[in-house]
Amino acid sequence: MLKYQQIAEEMERYIEDHGLKQGSKLPVIEALMKQYGVSKSTIIKTLELLEKKGIIFQVRGSGIFVRRQNRKGYISLLSNQGFKKDLEDYVLTSKIIELEVRKPTEEVSINLNMDLNEDVYYVKRIRYINGQTLCLEESWYNKSIITYLNKEIVSESIFHYITEGLGLKVGFSDVYLQVDKLNEEEAAFLGLEKDAPKLLVESIFHLTNGQPFDFSKVTYNYQQSQFFIQANSHFF
Amino acid sequence: MLKYQQIAEEMERYIEDHGLKQGSKLPVIEALMKQYGVSKSTIIKTLELLEKKGIIFQVRGSGIFVRRQNRKGYISLLSNQGFKKDLEDYVLTSKIIELEVRKPTEEVSINLNMDLNEDVYYVKRIRYINGQTLCLEESWYNKSIITYLNKEIVSESIFHYITEGLGLKVGFSDVYLQVDKLNEEEAAFLGLEKDAPKLLVESIFHLTNGQPFDFSKVTYNYQQSQFFIQANSHFF
Numbered sequence: 001m002l003k004y005q006q007i008a009e010e011m012e013r014y015i016e017d018h019g020l021k022q023g024s025k026l027p028v029i030e031a032l033m034k035q036y037g038v039s040k041s042t043i044i045k046t047l048e049l050l051e052k053k054g055i056i057f058q059v060r061g062s063g064i065f066v067r068r069q070n071r072k073g074y075i076s077l078l079s080n081q082g083f084k085k086d087l088e089d090y091v092l093t094s095k096i097i098e099l100e101v102r103k104p105t106e107e108v109s110i111n112l113n114m115d116l117n118e119d120v121y122y123v124k125r126i127r128y129i130n131g132q133t134l135c136l137e138e139s140w141y142n143k144s145i146i147t148y149l150n151k152e153i154v155s156e157s158i159f160h161y162i163t164e165g166l167g168l169k170v171g172f173s174d175v176y177l178q179v180d181k182l183n184e185e186e187a188a189f190l191g192l193e194k195d196a197p198k199l200l201v202e203s204i205f206h207l208t209n210g211q212p213f214d215f216s217k218v219t220y221n222y223q224q225s226q227f228f229i230q231a232n233s234h235f236f
Numbered sequence: 237m238l239k240y241q242q243i244a245e246e247m248e249r250y251i252e253d254h255g256l257k258q259g260s261k262l263p264v265i266e267a268l269m270k271q272y273g274v275s276k277s278t279i280i281k282t283l284e285l286l287e288k289k290g291i292i293f294q295v296r297g298s299g300i301f302v303r304r305q306n307r308k309g310y311i312s313l314l315s316n317q318g319f320k321k322d323l324e325d326y327v328l329t330s331k332i333i334e335l336e337v338r339k340p341t342e343e344v345s346i347n348l349n350m351d352l353n354e355d356v357y358y359v360k361r362i363r364y365i366n367g368q369t370l371c372l373e374e375s376w377y378n379k380s381i382i383t384y385l386n387k388e389i390v391s392e393s394i395f396h397y398i399t400e401g402l403g404l405k406v407g408f409s410d411v412y413l414q415v416d417k418l419n420e421e422e423a424a425f426l427g428l429e430k431d432a433p434k435l436l437v438e439s440i441f442h443l444t445n446g447q448p449f450d451f452s453k454v455t456y457n458y459q460q461s462q463f464f465i466q467a468n469s470h471f472f
Contacts, residue, residue: 022446023446052288052468054408057407057408057442057444057446059444059445059446060444062445065446067408067446069410069412071412074412077413077465078465078467171293171468172290172293172303172466172467172468173466173467174305174464174465174466174467175464175465175466175467176305176307176310176462176463176464177313177413177435177461177462177463177464177465178461178462178463179415179433179434179435179456179458179461180433180458181433181458196433197415197416197417197432197433197434197458198415198433199413199415199435206293208293208295208296209295209298210258210259210293210295210301210303220415222415222416222417222433225413225414225415226412226413226414227412227413227414228410228411228412228413229313229314229410229411229413229465230408230409230410230411231314231408231409231410231411232288232407232408
């Protein structure tokens, strides 16, 4: 981890630990330089990262302020830290339904940009929040990139394993959302009635070199589906 | 518009017009400097902006590549350009149900950080896509910031009016998603049966100085609800 990333983590933890609210003013750049004993350019990089992550916002000529979402119990839709950070007060568990090496379907091969005769790891699991079903998750991993998975890995955060265990760098993801009704199989897995609402989230994760390695389809229990996203100015 | 933003728009249009696919390699920085007659730092700013917007990705030591979502008919959930850019082949219309100045409810006053005795513009409209209901939209605008609205403005893109007409700068937004069942009133407006699935998207838009000015609740017709989001590495 680089110095500016480390400082960003420290500042994030400080905001968290002190329960600073949206709009709280943070020290000016010069004070931060002093505090962390680093150059101006390092602090500027730190602040850019925190801004991208939606932790702060900067107002020219006025200062640096805390940015926070104010609602409890919402899951960050785009961060993939195994939900843990946003749901610290909740108990999350997984049940593995399937884990095997297979050939991709056409849909999977298109989304992972693979040939039909290459291998993928297929993982199907149910995730629980405080004992209630949160989602049914199916994922396909390009086996030439994610070379090894087992039950123990898959029962924890697969993302943590990919970044820490395999040392891969995740670059970006494309996320597709769709609302629909549960079919019979999904309803059974989630313990809901057929035709109940569902949120289907399809994600394609790419390495920093642009190669897709993970295609996943997650069907959420609508009773547990509260998400937040933070958007920055470049979207407007 | 600053030079780097202008070049970013030109490059985005170029990618669009030439139908470049995900992974297409773009010219190197030196070639772009020559092509646009600008400094290296300007091109770097351009590329940073395009990367944030999910138009390109950069691979260190390898080059600059096109990033694109590959599915048709999905609405960008976070961009607020009146859907137009993503749904060029579709006809979008609005029907205004209500437009009036009122006092905020407690929920609205919390989300807009206003007193209960201040004024808000309340706008309720139905939006149609190719003649079918897309969503039911309720918005509350802080009247001390959005000082004037009328039927003509509200029947078009309100965001365009806010940024171009009023010259306000939008900084960031917090977006909350929830899946649920339609109540009777919503079902009637959307032309669906009660208890059909719905996606509720609540957004709070802030100016660059952090002040919230728009709180909106949009209930989507699940039959028309396909969204995409592009996420960058800082989320992982």
